[in-house]
Amino acid sequence: MSQTEFNDPLWRQGISGAQMLFVAFGALVLMPLITGMDPNVALFTAGIGTLLFQLVTKRQVPVFLASSFAFIAPILAAKGEFGLPAVMGGVIAAGLVYILLSALVKLRGPSFIDRLLPPVVIAPVIISIGLALSPVAVNMAMGKAGDGSVELVPYSTAMMISMPALITTLLVAVLGRGIFRLVPILAGIAVGCAIAAVLGVIDTSAVEQAAWLAVPNFITPELHWGAILYMVPVALAPAIEHIGGVVAIGNVTGKNFVKKPGLHRTLLGDGLATSAAGLFGGPPNTTYAEVTGAVMLTKSFNPKIMTWAAAFAIALAFIGKFGVALQSIPVPVMGGILCLLFGSIAVVGLNTLIRHQVDLSEARNLIIVSVTLVFGIGGMVIGGKEFALSGISLCAISALLLNLVLPGGAGWKKRDAEEA
Numbered sequence: 012m013s014q015t016e017f018n019d020p021l022w023r024q025g026i027s028g029a030q031m032l033f034v035a036f037g038a039l040v041l042m043p044l045i046t047g048m049d050p051n052v053a054l055f056t057a058g059i060g061t062l063l064f065q066l067v068t069k070r071q072v073p074v075f076l077a078s079s080f081a082f083i084a085p086i087l088a089a090k091g092e093f094g095l096p097a098v099m100g101g102v103i104a105a106g107l108v109y110i111l112l113s114a115l116v117k118l119r120g121p122s123f124i125d126r127l128l129p130p131v132v133i134a135p136v137i138i139s140i141g142l143a144l145s146p147v148a149v150n151m152a153m154g155k156a157g158d159g160s161v162e163l164v165p166y167s168t169a170m171m172i173s174m175p176a177l178i179t180t181l182l183v184a185v186l187g188r189g190i191f192r193l194v195p196i197l198a199g200i201a202v203g204c205a206i207a208a209v210l211g212v213i214d215t216s217a218v219e220q221a222a223w224l225a226v227p228n229f230i231t232p233e234l235h236w237g238a239i240l241y242m243v244p245v246a247l248a249p250a251i252e253h254i255g256g257v258v259a260i261g262n263v264t265g266k267n268f269v270k271k272p273g274l275h276r277t278l279l280g281d282g283l284a285t286s287a288a289g290l291f292g293g294p295p296n297t298t299y300a301e302v303t304g305a306v307m308l309t310k311s312f313n314p315k316i317m318t319w320a321a322a323f324a325i326a327l328a329f330i331g332k333f334g335v336a337l338q339s340i341p342v343p344v345m346g347g348i349l350c351l352l353f354g355s356i357a358v359v360g361l362n363t364l365i366r367h368q369v370d371l372s373e374a375r376n377l378i379i380v381s382v383t384l385v386f387g388i389g390g391m392v393i394g395g396k397e398f399a400l401s402g403i404s405l406c407a408i409s410a411l412l413l414n415l416v417l418p419g420g421a422g423w424k425k426r427d428a429e430e431a
Contacts, residue, residue: 019313027311028319030190032327034305035077035320037196040337041352042078042294044345045147045157046086047095049292051227051327051334053078056293058324060284061317067280068272073306073314074260075321076284079297080356081249082242084143084403086294087157089241095292099232101242102289108246109253109282117275124254124274130367132410133251134360135380139387139406140248141357148353151346152177163342168210173347176203180348193304196348203344212341218332225331230292240400242295244407246285249297253281256298263307375419383410 019027035057043053057077064076082105089098115123147157154169155162164172180199183191191198207213254269257277261268268277284296302320306312327333364371364380371377385391387406392399400408 024313024315025319027309027313027316028321029323030309031075031302031305031311031316031320032323033197034190034193034301035075035299037194037200038080038299038301038352039077039324041196041345041348042080042083044337044340045083045349046294047090048294049228049334050337051225051329051331052229052291052293054324054334055227055328056284056288056291057296058321058328059287059291060296061321061324063283063287064277064280065314065318065321067283068268068276070314070318071272072257072260072268072277073264073312073317074256074298075302075317076281076296077299077324078294079249079252079285080352081137081140081252081297082245082295083147084140085241085245087147088402089238093235093238094233096230096233097235097238098242099230099289099292100234101238102293102295103232103286104239104289105242105246105295106282106284106286106289108243109250109278109285112250113275113278113282116278117273121254121269121274124250128247128251128411129414130363131369131376131379132383132414133248134363134367134369135383136245136248136387136403136407136410137360137363138357139360139384140245140403141353141355141360142384142388143390143403144349144353144356148346148349151342152350153346154343156342164212168212169343169346171210172203172207172212172341173343173350175206176200176344176347177350179203180351184351190305190308193301193308196352199348200340200344203347204340207341207344212343213339215336215339218336218339221335222331224329225334227328227334228292232289232292237399241402241404244400244404244411246295247407247411249295250278253278253298256300256303259300260298260303260306263303264312373419375417378417379410379413382413 039057040050040053043050060076086098089101150157150159152173153166154164176199179202180195183198184195204213257268281296288294288296369376371380383406386409387403390402391405392401393405394400
């Protein structure tokens with residue numbers, strides 16, 4: 012389809028929409044499975060979120076919104092301490108951060124984001140997100156629970172499942188051609204589950220008992236300031252990821268979506284999608300790079316295709332057996348794939364430093380990156396039982412404050428120029 016041919020038959024739009032959901036599917040459901048959420052709820056909120064985004068952006072941007080991996084660490088931490096309903100309150104608050112950023116971009120222009128959140132702030136936060144999660148991936152790959160507290164599958168059996176799943180994911184990502192190169196996660200899950208079935212690890216009894224049609228297990232959110240403090244600071248990194256996604260899809264389609272419909276509208280759409288996800292009990296949303304890759308490969312520039320993808324996601328959410336089948340995926344399968352995915356998150360952060368040529372020999376930059384990494388990966392906690400910041404939330408706030416306070420930043424340079 013060419014960029015101007017937006018009047019394709021409905022059946023062709025529907026097929027393209029199903030293809031886009033297929034590309035996004037692996038990462039979409041993997042995130043809720045890791046965090047203990049209902050994958051059917053994640054499908055529902057991905058669909059609703061994409062439709063809200065299209066409404067706000069006047070259906071001009073061909074992107075699909077779904078589960079954000081950046082929030083895995085704070086969700087796991089906050090869930091263990093405050094419970095899932097409180098986490099959902101935090102997700103709603105994280106969406107409000109996007110909405111606030113949207114208003115500031117509208118008032119002060121897109122360059123405001125670059126000044127508030129330069130690469131030296133965002134990169135170490137992204138690196139911390141990936142590396143802080145690495146023990147979860149390794150534990151799951153070895154057949155344990157994410158925190159390593161319990162062995163769910165014997166070590167030798169788990170390794171016979173997780174390593175082929177990982178290797179398959181790697182090979183498809185590197186050697187795959189066409190649309191298949193965009194679905195390495197699905198390929199890894201398929202191979203891992205096939206081996207698990209042969210080894211007798213998969214239990215399908217729950218699938219057989221589940222109803223074909225069922226309402227997803229929606230969760231009513233609760234307001235808890237502790238959970239909100241876990242979630243809100245982490246929204247800074249996905250906000251930058253969102254901007255990169257909007258620029259990327261603009262490069263693919265040959266349009267400047269930062270100007271039209273405007274970055275403030277895309278941020279607002281993402282924020283509303285994330286807050287809506289929290290209202291129903293789903294994970295925070297973000298634009299999916301896999302879908303951008305599929306748009307580039309297939310030349311499917313028509314935003315209506317994403318409407319179809321959203322509709323299919325919502326429809327799948329009400330198939331009860333489907334959700335139960337997803338929840339039966341063995342832990343080692345997910346663990347093997349996550350060894351790549353969590354490492355990839357850290358590499359995105361490293362690439363941000365390299366691409367923007369951040370000079371780490373400069374004391375200011377070295378301090379920001381060093382303190383952020385140690386706080387984020389080391390598990391630093393500041394505060395007490397009633398009020399505490401830790402992990403990714405703490406490192407995000409620390410990076411932001413250090414950038415504002417230390418001499419040499421944009422604000423200091425402006426002040427020095429005025430004094431001169």
